[in-house]
Amino acid sequence: MTLAKGCTLCYQGAKMVLFVTGRCRRSCWYCPLSSERKGKDVVFANERRIEAPEEAVSLAERMSALGTGITGGEPLLCIDRVNEYSKALKDHFGKEHHIHLYTAQAPTKPELEQLAGLVDEIRLHPPRECWDHITDTDYIASAKNAKEMGFDIGIEVPALPGLELLIPALPYLDFLNINELEWGETNAGEMRERGHELADGVHNAVSGARDWADELLNHGKVHWCASSFKDSVQLRERLKRIAENTARPFDEVTDDGTIVYGVLDLHPGTRDAVVARCRTFLTEDEFSDCGDRVETAWWLLEEYRDRIPGKKSVVERYPDGGMVVEVTPL
Template structure:
């Protein structure tokens, strides 16, 4: 059994998503995958003395990062898209930017800034970015959202805005600063790498970031600009990996890029370009904080953060939220006398009663991880369920749900959907589950727990049931950059 979501599954998902375009994509051969992987390992080895990796080794250099990037990684960021139109024509843009959509985020529309501020407060965000499209095309609307958020939260909320800079001028930048903007991020690849607008902003907005995709053909251009960025007052450079969509695929194919399978298809050369730029800056001792934002980081951590936030709104007190953001329900079936004995043990251990729940109809005691640590030696069976939480504008009536009132006018809906139901673990599997996810939570490699157990399990990787792949996926965020294939 492979504990990864296996390659074949992602290949099938990618083929289904991209349809008739998929056969036109160039993926690496096995030999190319090995060679490119070896090249990446060499770059990572040379970078090792110079950079710090965080977020399960998917993001570097995190020694000095924008406060907004830190809030994103820690799960406290909301991105508001004020429109869906743009005045640039970037070949890598993942979506068609030609519509005038309502401001919104996470499938929710927020025409009124006050409602969005209530949403930010209800869900506990500490950072908000204003994006599009191009938010400066709807300048008054963007400023209004910034003003309302700043008035509501003061300096407790970090605010930044993304722009290609085409319609930025000193007056607009002054207005944004006066409204309370903390940071502006320019995609200078949209303007032939001009730093003119960036230089204007450097004397007006508190924090200045250049955020661009790592474009393979432009590596020398960016290398040569690094000292100039330092000189004009750029605080941060963010490089992100190019993602392939149905919209941008024809342009990316025309450039001869090598595509990679995964949760979404990405450009191989884009990641290597980002690592080369980071290495160049460190070896040349260029004093500019540079952050490589890999797609797998965004997939794992932005998705996990949203799931954890929504799960907290709908989980029961006796359920847990896993590192991956799923709601985990644990239970053990027993006769009433045995249940009474177990709950007596919990009371004696001063475990609060909200950490467990007895269902007479199912003859099952449900309990949290804190309870499992106390009663594990007393159990002879363990059942697991996992649910994913969803934030919706209205009730689907297909799942259990909870209404979250933002204010007197507006509610949002959190639903929970089952993804793995009623998995019964045998005694050997119970010990493996306990050692991997409860007793030693910092240990992330299930194979290590099998091969180097503190107590023998008499269980090999070949013996594991297929549901273990799903359990591991729903429990943990994997470590490291994604494999090339």
């Protein structure tokens, strides 16, 4: 099986995720978008809210991104924004910066013409209700046009009962990606109504989802993307790339791509004295004065804990100021 180019880069953690809008005309019961994004016209690069293409370029640089995956919501509802961000990324990194686009619409020929030269790969998401007559839909007509215009074209859908109905579409596609059905905060009620359960207590995968894909998985164009892969491989490799570019000299980078460091909380009345004391046994590369706290290597904080007063803790978080994973008192 040959992976789509976008999937190959995802395996390396080398694709930035560009969420261009939470607006969408569909109301798919299985949509896993968080309440922070669903239905809202907001833009995120990876996990960070942004306002301008220049910010997307900067964040792509910080992870040495080789490509970008554009998603939503429905990106084609703001095609001008898609083009603006794609052009900024291509102009900065070069045409080899690979961009793939997810859409639940069937792009028209004029829309494809707007995307040409900016988007390299299109991933169609036909809704479940049209799978039983997929070859008679606008999605296949759009796929044919996209192929003629030089796009790589495929279908990407979650694992649902009836996946075998998509087999007739395969001759018109470069690939068919099946994502393991995932439980989320906004679709939990719909999942329960349909009798679905979590496969385990670790990942968001729905029990039995892989079985629905069995009939297709031996086909050379079909790729199964497991929920555990996204959590344990794709995200981890992306975090490692960011950490390599942004970790401070005293940050410890873990095998999961998170960073670990020590924090000394400072009280206003003693702040100057404590910082001055830190400078007597720590070099400028070994700590950072952050105003209300000092950050340093966790092992140095442990080593010198008796020489500096104040509340001390060890922090593990995503790199580049990302989400805090754990705080352990020292």
